[in-house]
Amino acid sequence: MTTTTTDTRAAAITLTEAELDLYVTHAPTRGLLTGPGLPDDSGLLTFAPLRTAGLRTLADVTDGPARLAGELRDRLVIGELLGPSGAGTESILLDGGTGEITTARRFAPTGCRPLAPSLETLLRFAAVTEELAGLRGRFASFAGRHGTKAATEASRRLLTLFEEGTDGEVPPYWKAAALIRPLALVAGPGTALGLTLDLPGRLLDEEFGPGRVARFEEVDFPAALTHEPTRRFLCETGLPEDAILFRLDTDVPLQTLTEYFRDERLGEYPLEDLPAHADRLIRLGHLAEENSLVVDGTTGAVLNFSEPEAALYLLNTDVSTLAYTLWLLHHERTIDAHLGHELTTDAYDQLATTMIQTLTSIDPTPTTSDADWHYWTELFQDEAGGVL
Template identity: 65%
Template sequence: MSMTGAVTAAITLTEHDLDPYITHAPTRHWLTGPGLPCVSDLLTFEQLRRDGLRTVADTTGDPGILAAELRDRLVIGGLLTPEGGAAESVLLDGATGAVMTAYFPYDRPHAGDTRPLAPSLRALVTFAAATEELADLRGRFAAYAGRHGTKAAQEASRQLLAVFEEGTDGAVPPYWKMAALIRPLALVAGPGTRSGLTLDLPPRLLDREFGPGRLARFEDMDFPSTLTHEPTRRFLRETGLPEDGTLLTFDSDVQLPTLAEHYAEDGGSGSRRGELPPRAAHLIRLGRLVDDHALLVDGATGEILAWSERETTLRSLNTDVSTLAFTLWLLRRERAIDRELSHELTTDAYDQLAATMIRVLRAVDPAGSPHHPVDWHYWTRLLQDEAAGVL
């Protein structure tokens, strides 16, 4: 086994390394020639680099518990999660060259169900490279740099999907289908040059998706004096936030209270009031999230926060109202796409869909939290919880 130069680093194997595991000639050629990337945003082949070719039976340590068709598949790497860890194993069929994924629970290693990933290693490397080029707006997607809006997202989606369809004769695996349909949505909103916020949303984007009657808009009289962040005031007044009744509800029928005022008016216990976060008089309560978190905006900075009444913990939710609105729009758009596909994405690959959505959200709103360690992020946790039914 070897690793080639730093610029085009790749993991390659020798003919001796391949025997007796791989008999498929194109796969042997690929692994002894171009090889597999050492560094990727989506995939890791560290296990192949470290251990060489090993079967699933070798990896699990108990071949007797595995289905016969799974036992001799080769573990060559894993799909990377947005946090950087490997979630599903990437498997290779040495006889056909097909690539698939499987998740092997530590307590039930025999329970791994395979899902198709690519018809060949060549296709796998091509698909991953194209997806990363879209994320970075380089290579075949360089022309999209500086372009934003629904038209740009649709064009990029069609272009990426064409790469996948060409490599699979139209039978695109769910992982790449969701990459083509979901990841280009990061292009919809541009940087906030007009709004003074993180994002400039296209005009009427929220109205078209939710309907004008489902947007909560506020008037100046609704704002407490501590809401001094003018871009936030303008957004809440002119654009508004979508209310779908599922994820959150807004207090649009009353003047917006500060967190301190809300507890004073709502009759919270004295001990609970004493546990309010610092600057509670400058945190304005917009409404309530689905899981007993209050939705807050920092009146001075515009940051959107989640306040857990049960845990008395304040956490970052979104950078500002523009990225909160985009998050809600993205979640609704994903549901519409999944319905159009007869729920193929949520039925066949929920975990992969959640990871794709998290990557899109982080591309437009890498909200780091000064209030809680960065390994906790509200939307990440909610999306990963399939039982919550967010997707």
Template identity: 75%
Template sequence: MSTTDAGIPAITLTEAELGRYVTHAPTRGLLTGPGLPADTGLLTFSTLRTYGLRRLADATDGPLHLAEELRDCLVIGELLNPAGMARESILLDGATGEITTTYLAAPAAPRPFAPSLTTLLRFAAVTEELTGLRGRFASLAGQYGPRAATEASRRLLTLFEEGTDGRVPAYWKAAALIRPLSLVAGPGTASGGLALEVPARLLDQEFGQGRVARFEDVDFPATLTHEPTRRFLRDTGLPEEAVLFHADADAPLPTLTEYVTGDCSGTRPLPELPAHADHLIRLGRLIEDTSLVVDGRTGAILTFSESGATLHPLNTDVSTLAFTLWLLHHERTIDEHLANELTTAAYDQLAAAMLHTLTTLDPTGLSPDAHWHYWTRLLQDEAGGAL
């Protein structure tokens, strides 16, 4: 095995290393010639440097019983999933050149990934073009809103359909339908004071007229002094009900102190409150004992667990909170249109695409201070049914 530097380091294999396991001529030519990039934004082939070319039967841990047709599949890389998610391995069929994926810790029937290594590298390259809004997506730079996201999705899906007879594997379908949604909201402006510019009426279009709560100044406690937050709640608002979120829309917004000592008193022992509880304004609830609050001084969004009496970062501000609620709801609409194909066939791959899209616009879950992040845990929990 050798590596060459030509802008991006490439991993190549010798004819001897390929041996009798890779008989597919185009694949042999690629691996012994141009080679594979060590890493792309989505994939890594660096395991080839560490372990060399391995059969699945040799790479799995313990005495696993693999189907005979899987034993000679070759492990060549991994998917670069968001932090905290297990990495799925990339497999090569040396006889056909077909690419599939599975988990080494518990190999199941491999999932289709690409018809060939060449196609796989093309898929990864065009997805990175989308991420950087360059190449075939350069004309979308600076454009934001549902139309821009729809056009980006259409272009990416069309590129994936080339050479696959229109049968796009679930991972790439999720990438084409979910990743472009980061273009729905543009970056915030200095005058706006929030992380994102959420398009006017976006929430009304998604959740329905009359189902978005907007507030008036009389609804705000005196400790909500962050003007961009006040303006957003007045003009844009929040959905009254979204995925596991219920807004406090029928009464003035209480401080956390008022909520706990008022609404919660008498039902169970009162939780210990943070020192600045008077500056935390409750916007609604997520699950039964978890309140969603905004810091009235900074606009930061946090969760407060009544049972654990703990605060955790949730979103940068109300604009990224609104985008997150919109994203979770919109994904369900997409998957219902696909007859639940993504959630049933590739939940983990869908969750990875959702987390990538969310952290692109709001990296709160990646912060060193976010020891526990509700949205991240929610998306990774397949049994919980968030998607």
């Protein structure tokens, strides 16, 4: 294997004709691999395994063909799809005879899923998706634009670009990217309330329905809630009363975590296990699996308190990114239902990765938190639980 370099990009991964002779007969693929080569990695995928290990069949990687279906044995491992943390999530496979690109689970692969009809198309799809993420190239006109109209327009443009290379049959991974990733454009950077995001007016009402978004009054707030941007958001924008994974406390005025366990759960949970600053943590509602959603009354940070672990974990940067997360979860379900649940049926794990990447682009909490565990990340990835 050889590499080539230029002054404007990192080393490209190339292979010699001799290296390809054993594996690749598809002429356009051979031309790409011996000519311009492949980038080391991008935000979505990496070809680093090809650089470090050369061409290998999936049978070689998984310790022999006996464990694999016949269609998988001779597929060539050329890279990996990347998750939000930068770790590989699936192997990228090349059919040396047809040039088709598929993916398979990295551990105990039992089947493959389409990713692109060719290596050239795969590189183009990754490039345009990154143009969307950076609002450059074919998506430069979206810089500074926000709202549902901008997101819908960007989604249509990205889907059209994908359809050009697939005869209209867009693989699930890229369909999820086209339908979910542009949703990061819905909310703009926070200016009005001093929070991370400015949500479009009535966004939550339109998504969850009239009368299903609760807005608070000053009398509802405990004295410990001194963070003014949080108070204004809860009064002016509000939160959905009943969302996926979350139920808002609306029966009584908001309580501190100490007050909640002392008054509502007396005898059910030892007060000595509460965090030392529980008197400044305001409980907004209930999360699944015995978790309370709380906001730090001083800083506005949103956390989840795990009762079984008696531990606090950072959940969202603030209430604006919390509201966006709840909206994103609900809207994803609406999209998937419109598609006949195609995404959750055919590519749940790929959809989960796309959801986490989209959320992270708005609120980097899942990747910047010191904790190894993050509530939304874990629940998104819970295919058995069917959260998405």
